[in-house]
Amino acid sequence: MTMVCHRPEGLEQLEAQTNFTKRELQVLYRGFKNECPSGVVNEETFKQIYAQFFPHGDASMYAHYLFHAFDITQTGSVKFEDFVTALSILLRGTVHEKLRWTFNLYDINKDGYINKEEMMDIVKAIYDMMGKYTYPVLKEDTPRQHVDVFFQKMDKNKDGIVTLDEFLESCQEDDNIMRSLQLFQNVM
Amino acid sequence: MAAGVATWLPFARAAAVGWLPLAQQPLPPAPGVKASRGDEVLVVNVSGRRFETWKNTLDRYPDTLLGSSEKEFFYDADSGEYFFDRDPDMFRHVLNFYRTGRLHCPRQECIQAFDEELAFYGLVPELVGDCCLEEYRDRKKENAERLAEDEEAEQAGDGPALPAGSSLRQRLWRAFENPHTSTAALVFYYVTGFFIAVSVIANVVETIPCRGPARRPPREQPCGDRFPLAFFCMDTACVLIFTGEYLLRLFAAPSRCRFLRSVMSLIDVVAILPYYIGLFVPKNEDVSGAFVTLRVFRVFRIFKFSRHSQGLRILGYTLKSCASELGFLLFSLTMAIIIFATVMFYAEKGTNKTNFTSIPAAFWYTIVTMTTLGYGDMVPSTIAGKIFGSICSLSGVLVIALPVPVIVSNFSRIYHQNQRADKRRAQQKVRLARIRLAKSGTTNAFLQYKQNGGLEDSSSGEEQALCVRNRSAFEQQHHHLLHCLEKTTCHEFTDELTFSEALGAVSLGGRTSRSTSVSSQAVGPGSLLSSCCPRRAKRRAIRLANSTASVSRGSMQELDTLAGLRRSPAPQSRSSLNAKPHDSLDLNCDSRDFVAAIISIPTPPANTPDESQPSSPGGGGGASSTLRNSSLGTPCLLPETVKISSL
DSSP: OOOOOOOOOOHHHHHHHSSOOHHHHHHHHHHHHHHOTTSEEEHHHHHHHHHTTOOSSOOHHHHHHHHHHHOTTOOSEEEHHHHHHHHHHHHHSOHHHHHHHHHHHHOTTOSSEEEHHHHHHHHHHHHHTTOSOEESOOOTTHHHHHHHHHHHHHOTTOSSEEEHHHHHHHHHHOHHHHHHHTTTTTOO | OOTTGGGGHHHHHHHGGGGGGGOSSOOOOOOOOOOOOOOOEEEEEETTEEEEEEHHHHHTOTTSTTTSGGGGGGEETTTTEEEEOSOHHHHHHHHHHHHHSOBOOOSSSOHHHHHHHHHHTTOOGGGBOHHHHHHHHHHHHHHHHHTTOTHHHHHHHSOSOOOTTOOHHHHHHHHHHOTTSOHHHHHHHHHHHHHHHHHHHHHHHHTSEEEOSSOSSOOEEEHHHHSHHHHHHHHHHHHHHHHHHHHHHHHHOSSHHHHHHSHHHHHHHHHHHHHHHHHHSOOOHHHHHHHHHHHHGGGGGGGGGGGTOHHHHHHHHHHHHTHHHHHHHHHHHHHHHHHHHHHHHHHHTTSTTOSOOSHHHHHHHHHHHHTTOOOOSSOOOSHHHHHHHHHHHHHHHHHHHTHHHHHHHHHHHHHHHHHHHHHHHHHHHHHHHHHHHHHHHHHHHHHHHHHTTTTOOOOOGGGSOHHHHTSOHHHHHHHHHHHHHHHHHTOEEOOHHHHHHHHHHHHHTOHHHHHHHHHHSOOOHHHHHHHHHHHHHHHHHHHHHHHHHHHHHHHHHHHHHHTTOOSOSSOOOHHHHHOOGGGOOOOOTHHHHHHHHHHHSSSOOOSSTTOOOTTSOHHHHHHHHHHHHHTTTOOOOOHHHHHHHHO
């Protein structure tokens, strides 16, 4: 049994590439290395870790999409650099970067467009995380309605797909979204 | 919250960015984390030995002593370290648990002392890692047995708990299978055992010759013929009991076909059938021979004892499982018998008046010799015969001695396996309970937090209940994350009870269903948003109903905390102390009236009952005033008082 052991690039390099300070990177790496001594996270571990935060429902599908959003090079495993790069965008990036990352998350097949099926998958995955016991009772077509609302808002030219520009424009018009993007500023 | 994932919370919260464009309601503000001191190294002084570790490491398990604010009680400001007057050797294991997530059991320490340390540091014994768990439990069990506290063995032997409301059939079957469960079953068990013994003894005694009455010449008769009526009555009684038992078992069996095919039921049938056949067969000379043979089958009643003895059952099972070894034994013996019989026959053929008249006749000699019985009724007389006879007896020893140890070891293995199966069943129960406890601990913490009014939009933090404020930073952030998910999907987390009630309310076609049916008409974003409002208002109503009782409970808990009675002796996670799952209030039908009352009120009622807003209507004021009284420590008030005042 070969252990894939990966060491990340130097601390200075990572500090230059991301928006984290050295101390923050140290804290992050310690946590990362503890969970994954081999230096890479595979999808199974990723799903397990994420599922611990959502004990009510089934977080595996959303974790799957997240994993593919983190794994930029599509190698099947997330190294510390990928992890920290994504975190840097999400926590310390500009609004533009965050929105672009979210677009990339929604675009499951990474073709540059979001269509209704991809959105359905994502929304269903999010609703799965709620679990069975919700109030009010979760109905069969709630995810579909949610997607319809989303598309009505985002799809400007009503062609059935959302491009990056449409997405950015619509999000920037929505005050709620803009405000909530500042939510996770002080997470670290 | 399980091992080490506290460090991954920032990642989980960052991933929530993916929900933002989908959220239909504005997300709640992030909890104000106090000035994060950044990670630092803490010094823990345990009886003079200094241990140093990162603060983050200890924060991984917030429901233990070292992970929660309880360690502040042990903080020594002069030296800047946490001092514990406990065993430093044991502390090493406790600290390693924080570092690696696995609690190991020290081999050379007393289990009792280890348990006490775990209890002090707030660690549940179930946290012992899988590598050391079996040994830990073994040693603990040994200890308990030695101290004559056999509770664990008793628990293992109780069998599965019977669900309430089971039918008579199920109860009967369970009484048959586990006689230790009820007194009646135990009595029945012993009675049948007694009658089996009586029946077998009667069968045996029947054949003993008793001296007849003084008669010349004294005729010896078997007792059965001397006292035919007595033996017949005894036999009838036994057979009646056995028949009754068999029919009862047949009635109670969950699967009758399977029961009919099982070995025990076959034995039962064979035990009682001869009697009935004997009743119906006329006392005919021709058939009486066959009838006598049937009586032989009565001896099978002794096999009914195997229900009463587990060892017998294991023996039977062993023989069944060693069928291949037995088969080999038989086959090799047969081969040897045939070979040697043939040889002996031809060796002794020449002798006059020899016993070895044919090869089958020589079989008897071979068998008797190979099993080293040596009756001596057939003996070889020629020299060749004697030589081959001795070879036969030597090889007999070998051939028989080979498969027997295999059978013996099989029996021993199966017997120990049986013992271990019982042990494993008990361990599995504990493991499942552990998983359920961990899961329910988290869910209930969040639900209780909601009920305690922790999700208020009001920014005046001072008015929040103390128990709400007292959660760790980790819990705050985790709950904020879950709250964001709720807002994104426009649904809330509830517990099973409320969910089933809501389902029931929907099926009744009450007002609850109307509001949900509004949401199911997908017209446009506007209607969806408006349908969110009655839900939100209803949630406020429920919160009002729930929080009145729970905040008073929360303040009661706070009083207990200050009195220092925080940690309960039973191994419970700290979060579950605040969460009492069965205390969730019922969403009874009266809550529907709430909706009407609150929607009609122009200004929203007081969110936090502790706030006194002069602009709020009498309902809110009434609620808050009643709460003032309750916060002084009176027991929780009924929701009805609030309802009356608001209507």
